[in-house]
Amino acid sequence: xxxxxxxxxxxxxxxxxxxxxxxxxxxxxxxxxxxxxxxxxxxxxxxxxxxxxxxxxxxxxxxxxxxxxxxxxxxxxxxxxxxxxxxxxxxxxxxxxxxxxxxxxxxxxxxxxxxxxxxxxxxxxxxxxxxxxxxxxxxxxxxxxxxxxxxxxxxxxxxxxxxxxxxxxxxxxxxxxxxxxxxxxxxxxxxxxxxxxxxxxxxxxxxxxxxxxxxxxxxxxxxxxxxxxxxxxxxxxxxxxxxxxxxxxxxxxxxxxxxxxxxxxxxxxxxxxxxxxxxxxxxxxxxxxxxxxxxxxxxxxx
Amino acid sequence: xxxxxxxxxxxxxxxxxxxxxxxxxxxxxxxxxxxxxxxxxxxxxxxxxxxxxxxxxxxxxxxxxxxxxxxxxxxxxxxxxxxxxxxxxxxxxxxxxxxxxxxxxxxxxxxxxxxxxxxxxxxxxxxxxxxxxxxxxxxxxxxxxxxxxxxxxxxxxxxxxxxxxxxxxxxxxxxxxxxxxxxxxxxxxxxxxxxxxxxxxxxxxxxxxxxxxxxxxxxxxxxxxxxxxxxxxxxxxxxxxxxxxxxxxxxxxxxxxxxxxxxxxxxxxxxxxxxxxxxxxxxxxxxxxxxxxxxxxxxxxx
Numbered sequence: 001x002x003x004x005x006x007x008x009x010x011x012x013x014x015x016x017x018x019x020x021x022x023x024x025x026x027x028x029x030x031x032x033x034x035x036x037x038x039x040x041x042x043x044x045x046x047x048x049x050x051x052x053x054x055x056x057x058x059x060x061x062x063x064x065x066x067x068x069x070x071x072x073x074x075x076x077x078x079x080x081x082x083x084x085x086x087x088x089x090x091x092x093x094x095x096x097x098x099x100x101x102x103x104x105x106x107x108x109x110x111x112x113x114x115x116x117x118x119x120x121x122x123x124x125x126x127x128x129x130x131x132x133x134x135x136x137x138x139x140x141x142x143x144x145x146x147x148x149x150x151x152x153x154x155x156x157x158x159x160x161x162x163x164x165x166x167x168x169x170x171x172x173x174x175x176x177x178x179x180x181x182x183x184x185x186x187x188x189x190x191x192x193x194x195x196x197x198x199x200x201x202x203x204x205x206x207x208x209x210x211x212x213x214x215x216x217x218x219x220x221x222x223x224x225x226x227x228x229x230x231x232x233x234x235x236x237x238x239x240x241x242x243x244x245x246x247x248x249x250x251x252x253x254x255x256x257x258x259x260x261x262x263x264x265x266x267x268x269x270x271x272x273x274x275x276x277x278x279x280x281x282x283x284x285x286x287x288x289x290x291x292x293x294x295x296x297x298x299x300x301x302x
Numbered sequence: 303x304x305x306x307x308x309x310x311x312x313x314x315x316x317x318x319x320x321x322x323x324x325x326x327x328x329x330x331x332x333x334x335x336x337x338x339x340x341x342x343x344x345x346x347x348x349x350x351x352x353x354x355x356x357x358x359x360x361x362x363x364x365x366x367x368x369x370x371x372x373x374x375x376x377x378x379x380x381x382x383x384x385x386x387x388x389x390x391x392x393x394x395x396x397x398x399x400x401x402x403x404x405x406x407x408x409x410x411x412x413x414x415x416x417x418x419x420x421x422x423x424x425x426x427x428x429x430x431x432x433x434x435x436x437x438x439x440x441x442x443x444x445x446x447x448x449x450x451x452x453x454x455x456x457x458x459x460x461x462x463x464x465x466x467x468x469x470x471x472x473x474x475x476x477x478x479x480x481x482x483x484x485x486x487x488x489x490x491x492x493x494x495x496x497x498x499x500x501x502x503x504x505x506x507x508x509x510x511x512x513x514x515x516x517x518x519x520x521x522x523x524x525x526x527x528x529x530x531x532x533x534x535x536x537x538x539x540x541x542x543x544x545x546x547x548x549x550x551x552x553x554x555x556x557x558x559x560x561x562x563x564x565x566x567x568x569x570x571x572x573x574x575x576x577x578x579x580x581x582x583x584x585x586x587x588x589x590x591x592x593x594x595x596x597x598x599x600x601x602x603x604x
Contacts, residue, residue, distance in 0.1 A: 034447070140469055145336070149503035167442055169476075169514070171469045174506045182504065194517050201451035202484065204476045204518040211513035212471070215496050216506040 003270065003281060004292040007299040016292055017300070020266060022054045022246040024235070026226070027069075028061065029251035029274020030297055032076065034198040038273060040298035042078045047301060055084055056239060058248075060225035060255065062089040062164030062190035062206060065119035086235050088190035088206075088225030089113070089120040092162055094234045095224050097124040100160070100186065108157040110180050112173055112210055113164030117190060121162075128162075129155055130173060140172045148179045163210030163221060164190035174212040181217045191225025193255065197274060226250075227259035249297070252276050253288040260290075267291040305572065305583060306594040309601040318594055319602070321568060324356045324548040326537070328528070329371075330363065331553035331576020332599055334378065336500040340575060342600035344380045349603060357386055358541060360550075362527035362557065364391040364466030364492035364508060367421035388537050390492035390508075390527030391415070391422040394464055396536045397526050399426040402462070402488065410459040412482050414475055414512055415466030419492060423464075430464075431457055432475060442474045450481045465512030465523060466492035476514040483519045493527025495557065499576060528552075529561035551599070554578055555590040562592075569593035 006012050025031065031041045045055060057069065057080060064072065066085040073080035096102070096109065104127075111117050111131035118131045130136060147153035154176075161177045181187055192207035206225075214220055224230055236243070247267040250256020251274025260268035270290035272278055281289045294300060308314050327333065333343045350357060359371065359382060366374065368387040375382035398404070398411065406429075413419050413433035420433045432438060449455035456478075463479045483489055494509035508527075516522055526532055538545070549569040552558020553576025562570035572592035574580055583591045596602060 035444075142337075145501045145503075145505065148505075149501035167473045169471070169473055171471055171506065171511065174471075174510065178504070178506055178510075194520060199447045199451035201447075202480070202518070203447065203450075204473065204480055204514050208476065208480075208514040208518040209473065211517040212506050212510040215513040216504070216510040218496060 001289070003290045006292050007295045010302040013300055013302050016267070016269075017048070017051065017053075020053065020245055020247040022056065022239070022241040023048060024056045024058045024246065024248045024260070024265075026250035026252070026256045027057055027059045029197055030249060030271050031078065033200065033273065036200075037076045038296060038298065040301060041076075044298050044300050045078060054239070054241070056235065057085045058226065058231070058235065059085070060088045060191035060193050060206070062087065062092070062117050062225070063114040063167070064116040066090055067119065068116055086238070087116065087120070088231065089117040089164060090123070091231045091234050092117070092164075092188055092190045092224040093120040093124040093126060095188065095230055096121070096126055096160060096162075102159045105157045106159045108155060109160045109162050110155075110158045110177060110185065111162050111164075112169065112177050112213065113162065113166045113190065114168070117162065117164050127157070129158065130176065132168070136173055136176070137168055137170065138172065140175060144172060144175070148175060154179060154183070158185055160188060161185045161213070162188045162190065163206070163213055165196065165206035166209045169209045169212070174216070177213045178216045181213070187217065187219060187221040189221035189223045189225075192221070192223045193225070195275075226255040227262060229262055232259065232263040247291075253280055253290070257290045258288050261288065269293065271295070271297050273297070303591070305592045307596075308594050309596045312604040315602055315604050318569070318571075319350070319353065319355075322355065322547055322549040324358065324541070324543045325350060326358045326360045326548060326550045326562070328552035328554070328558045329359055329361045331499055332551060332573050333380065335502065335575065338502075339378045340598060340600065342603060343378075346600050346602050347380060356541070356543070358537065359387045360528065360533070360537065361387070362390045362493035362495050362508070364389065364394075364419050364527070365416040365469070366418040367425075368392055369421065370418055388540070389418065389422070390533065391419040391466060392425075393533045393536050394419070394466075394490055394492045394526040395422040395426040395428060397490070397532055398423070398428055398462060398464075404461045407459045408461045410457060411462045411464050412460045412479060412487065413464050413466075414471065414479050414515065415464065415468045415492065416470070419464065419466050429459070431460065432478065434470070438475055438478070439470055439472065440474065442477060446474060446477070450477060456481060456485070460487055462490060463487045463515070464490045464492065465508070465515055467498065467508035468511045471511045471514070476518070479515045480518045483515070489519065489521060489523040491523035491525045491527070494523070494525045495527070497577075528557040529564060531564055534561065534565040549593075555582055555592070559592045560590050563590065571595065573597070573599050575599070
């Protein structure tokens with residue numbers, strides 16, 4: 001069915017909003033783009049809250065913890081609770097602690113990523129190494145090759161390799177991750193977004209900074225971000241919403257909108273302020289089609 | 303046809319060697335493994351030279367120039383001439399200068415790789431940036447995102463992005479490569495080997511350190527290393543050999559042996575001292591089968 005265009009259609013907007021109790025929001029490309037806050041974002045969220053809607057901010061950004069995200073919302077003047085934020089790093093931590101349930105001490109995680117992942121692992125009491133460890137921010141040496149190969153440099157308790165967006169990726173960390181995988185570690189990713197929208201352009205995303213590990217190992221990780229339904233299950237486990245009365249709002253067809261469709265939500269809403277263009281879902285044979293779309297989120301104000 | 307097993311078969315070895323005037327050798331996994339020289343490598347090469355065979359050392363290793371490789375051979379006590387070495391970095395330089403033939407100054411190359419690539423580009427008088435530039439060995443800043451997005455940090459003369467094995471890969475360099483590609487640069491790779499054999503183990507190869515660019519861009523580069531026939535053409539252009547009287551010797555079925563088969567050489571010889579195992583080419587339906595194989599190169603001594 002063709003998506004309904006809601007921009008400027010006040011009656012259509014009212015009818016659409018009345019169908020849902022819960023709105024899951026992607027953040028980057030919907031509420032803001034990088035450091036640029038879209039106009040009237042806070043007003044739009046206020047309007048939805050005033051109608052009694054529950055809001056959940058679902059982000060594949062693994063560099064920030066939920067606390068970091070709350071701080072980011074505060075800085076932009078957008079009211080939000082830590083409990084309303086659900087990131088892919090938190091999703092991964094939940095998966096490791098509650099679904100994999102590896103017996104300690106063999107549940108240690110080697111992290112290729114930033115502090116947001118570390119914070120969420122810590123919140124679930126999962127031991128980890130790698131991540132932001134300053135001793136790994138250096139060139140590889142010939143001794144490193146030898147000591148990885150003979151295992152003396154490796155932690156025998158590492159049972160999981162978790163990759164996410166890493167602005168400090170280097171050869172040493174790629175090599176360590178690959179070594180742990182060759183020795184049997186479980187391979188997880190917070191998310192596999194290939195690009196990161198920043199400053200009105202595109203930069204390498206988590207799927208890119210971790211791609212060296214994926215290519216060397218020759219196998220893909222279990223991804224815990226959108227559109228993985230492991231993330232939807234984790235959100236549902238926490239918020240206990242009615243999927244039929246829930247709407248996913250996002251800018252990317254192949255992550256956000258697909259996430260909502262495959263999660264059998266009552267609806268999906270695409271915004272055109274991010275990655276995907278309307279030409280991708282209008283017309284015959286488009287593979288992923290939202291229920292409705294607006295030019296920008298604030299168009300919901302009518 | 304099943305590959306002939308030559309180890310211990312003196313008559314078989316003599317007959318096999320007599321069929322060829324030229325031997326193309328892969329190096330890592332054949333002559334040595336990382337820093338470990340296999341026994342009797344020099345003696346085997348001497349034997350072939352004494353029979354009047356021409357030797358060419360064909361390597362996908364892009365971190366070393368032909369001069370660097372000659373130095374490596376010298377250090378191991380293996381006689382070799384610079385002219386006998388043909389690396390993927392040199393292959394890429396030949397491709398850029400003689401096949402792409404971009405009009406200066408728009409022929410500048412952004413390099414994600416080491417000094418071997420820089421030396422070979424310089425040998426063909428191709429301008430380049432990136433590579434081992436120490437000013438790029440740092441963390442990315444928020445200003446970098448802005449200045450890449452608005453183009454002020456980018457060199458307008460870059461017409462090619464060339465990726466190879468980079469032990470100093472970082473987010474800043476991945477982002478720069480991706481930005482140049484988004485602005486229309488031609489995408490090349492010295493080679494796309496996923497792993498690098500070192501210290502009797504495996505580490506991320508050129509295909510892994512450049513994978514972040516490939517994933518972000520969503521397109522694969524033209525590869526100038528084995529098994530790309532662009533490399534065979536370049537070798538032939540230089541050495542003018544008779545393909546029917548030429549044999550490729552290597553340890554990897556999907557690069558070395560495939561390179562020889564697709565290049566319609568007279569024969570291929572697999573050694574079992576590297577990546578591929580004989581189970582991969584013995585038996586029904588194996589996709590890539592060498593003409594013959596030995597346990598180790600020195601078995602050719604009989």
